[in-house]
Amino acid sequence: MxxxxxxxxxxxxxxxxxTLTEAGADFEVLNLNSRSGDLKKxxxxxxxxxxxxxxxxxxxxxLTENLAIQVWIARHFPVAKLLPADPIQEIKAISLMAFFGSGIHPHLTPNARPENYCDLPGSADNVKKVGNKLLFEDFAVVDKLLAGREWFFDHFTACDAYFFWCFRRGISFKLDLSPFKNCMAHLERMQQRASVQKLVAHEQRVMEAFAKAA
Ligand SMILES: N[C@@H](CCC(=O)N[C@@H](CS)C(=O)NCC(=O)O)C(=O)O
Structure with missing residues (x-):
């Protein structure tokens, strides 16, 4: 395959x-520059x-859509246990990832592309402010879920990878997320994983190559 x-x-x-790395999958990466129009080619x-x-x-x-991709990876690499084995816990994990994808993700995007939400001159800061209020409500919900826990379920799952991206993306927008202490601790735990270290090294190499080519 x-x-x-x-x-x-x-x-x-x-x-x-x-998650592909956690699964031990053999996969190629096609690096695309979303800022220079690769996604519209x-x-x-x-x-x-x-x-x-x-x-x-x-x-x-x-296959598109993160949620479907996560479920596909978990099903095809069952040994990696990327979803909980218990059917109720499994569907709760899928529900949680649906929240990350359709709840949190759209509240992150105004920080990256405020002009997609309102193109009135001078409106960008307000668009971000409104989006970030909703984003902080979401992070408060997740912070409670993570209270006293290492991972969302009783072992590492695809949910942890998904939320890691959401929270790290918030930090990349220079938002002060320090009040979400359980989310911060989760981020730090994620950063210890070999899969995340591989991702960070890959990301840096690709960003440097794109900057050189610009
Ligand atoms: N619903 C999609 C959302 C994917 C998405 O929004 N991807 C963004 C990056 S985080 C993107 O490719 N944006 C480029 C564009 O809109 O042109 C999913 O969950 O996979």
């Missing part, structure tokens, strides 16, 4: 990069007309 991950630095394609639009990463191609067949 040939796996190729369409990836762009700092984006939510970070999530399957980590015809060859990428053929894979994903929504012009978004991640895309995981499985023997040439594209």
């Amino acid at each position: 040939k796996l190729q991950l369409c990836y762009a630095p700092q984006t939510c394609a970070t999530v399957p990069f980590i 015809p060859e990428f639009l053929n894979l994903n007309p929504k012009h978004k990463v991640p895309v995981l191609t499985i023997d040439g067949e594209p």
Whole structure:
């Protein structure tokens, strides 16, 4: 089986990069520069007309949407236990990832692209402020979930990889997330994992290469 991950630095394609690594999968990475228009090129639009990463191609067949990609990886690499074994816990894990993807992710995006939400001159700071109020409500919910726990479930799962990206992305926007102490501790635990260290090294190499090419 040939796996190729369409990836762009700092984006939510970070999530399957980590889970594929945790799964011990053999995968190629296609590094794309979302800022220089790679996602709007015809060859990428053929894979994903929504012009978004991640895309995981499985023997040439594209799979889009992070939640589906996480479930696919967990099902195809069961030894890695990327979802809880108990069916109720498993569906709760999928529910949690749906919240990360459809609740938290859209509240992060105004920081990156405020103009997609309001194009009135001078509105960017307000768009971010409104989005960040909602984002902080989400992080407060997750902070409670993580109280007294190492991981969201009784061992590391795909949920931990997904939330790691959400929280780290918030920090990359220079938001003060220090009040979310359990989320901060989770981030630090994630940073100890070999999969995350591999991701960070890869991300840095790709960002340097893109900066050189610019
Ligand atoms: N619903 C999609 C969202 C994917 C998404 O928004 N990806 C962003 C990066 S975090 C992207 O590719 N943006 C580029 C663009 O909109 O042109 C998923 O969960 O996979």
